[in-house]
Amino acid sequence: MRTSILILGSLALFMSCHTPKNNSQSLPIVPSNPIKQPMMYTLKSGKNSITFTSFGVNLAGDLYLPEGFDSSKKYKAIVGASPFPQVKEQVLATYGPEMAERGFVFLGFDYLGMGDSPALPGEHKQSRYMFRLIENTWDAVSYLGSLPFVEEVYGLGVCQGGSIIASAAVTDHRIKKIATVSGMMAADAFQWTDKNAANQLIAAANASMQKQYITGKPDYVAPFGLNDEQSREEYIGEAAFPEMAGESYDYYGRDGYRGPKAVENFTNMHIGDQAMQSLISIGEAYADKIVQPTLVVYGADAPTAVCSTAFIDKLTNTHEVLAVPNFSHVDFYFKPAAVKVSTDAVAEFFAK
Known part of the structure; x- marks a missing residue:
């Protein structure tokens, strides 16, 4: 029973209306074919803003490089995959510096239609679709593989990012190891135990898709019931499970650690047909592969x-x-003690 009722509050840990923010597209860039570009050698220790090509457009990313970075040396690189519905300034901006501090190159980026990355022509922002996330990840691996200082590529996914990395790795053996943190790789039991609730989500997503097709306009909803304007008291007061709602708000809410006030390119509002893909647990289906x-x-x-x-x-x-006791799902997003446990473990595993 506990599992079945979590779907509505916690598709709050990874999955009505408000227009999202108008995101800036102007970024200093490193070209997506850097081997031929001397500009690549302006990369420095710490965070570097880059772009790479996927679906014929430039996705925006942050490339975190270790202290004392030397482009003539070889490094192990990590492609990061973020929770739904995050942008690169959230969990990836926490894990990027931590992994760079441990000697790794780390790439965090905005998926197609998210954050500073554009949507495809004729499509809408805030449209984070599972199958495209996998392909964006393959292209991120290609980008890292084009850098002459990258020796091997690994994958690290947090929350929905765990499913993205696991799914991408099935047929991309350029990814040599993978790690997941609070991963949602096997979400079927979590999301489908209450089939009536799941089918309600599907019905709403189907209706949203039809509406968008007919009108040509985006249909934005709050997947967790959390919008960008609510106070903590308002959100928790309406929640069936206040403790879980509080944990979600403390990260994603208006006044949260990485909510819409703290992260300019983030909004809790998302394209309305999202559930049609987020309810498909690809990582679980292919785990044995x-x-x-x-x-x-x-x-x-x-x-x-x-x-x-x-x-x-x-x-x-x-x-x-x-399996770490006393830490919740969201603790691994930003709580220093939890992040230290996970990043130490990932670094040790990837360094073997």
Whole structure:
């Protein structure tokens, strides 16, 4: 019962109307074919704004480089995959510096239609679709592989990013190892136990898709019931599960750690047909096909733990598990103690 009722409040940990912010597209860039460009050698330790090509457009990214970076040396690189519906200034901006501090190159980027990355012509912003996320990830791997100082590429996914990385790795063996943190790789049990609730989400998503096709205009909704204007008291007061709502608000809410006031390019509003793809658990379906060594880190007592444990049960590769007590799902997004545990574990695993 506990699992079934979490779908509506927690499709708040990763999945009505308000127009999202108009995101700026002006960025200093490193070209997506940097081997031929001397501009690549202006890269420096710390955060570098870059772009790379996917679906024929330039996606915006941040490339984090270790202290004392030397372009003539070789480094292990990580492509990061973020939670739904995040942009690169959120979890990836927490994990990027941490992994660079541990000696890795780290790429965080905005998926097609998100943050500083454009939507395709004729399409709408805030349209983060699962199958495109996988292809964007493959192109991010290609970008990292084009950098002469990158020796190997690994994948790190947090929350929905865990499913993205796991799914991308099935047929992209250029990714040599993967790690997931609070990963939503096996979300079927989490999302479909209450099939009536799931089908209500589908009905709303189907209606939104039809509306957008007919009008040609975006239909923005609040997937978690959380918009950009609510106070903590207002949101929790309307929530069926106040504790979970409080945890979500403290990160995503108007006054949250990485909410719309703290992160200019972020909004809680999202395209209305999102559930048509987010309800498909690709990572779980293909877990037994993953050949790369895999690390799974999750909060042992978090309500989303089943999304990691059910995935682990289906793995047939070499894998390691770190189930951490006393940390929730969202703690691993930004709480210093939880982030230290996860980044230390990931660094040790990738360094082997």
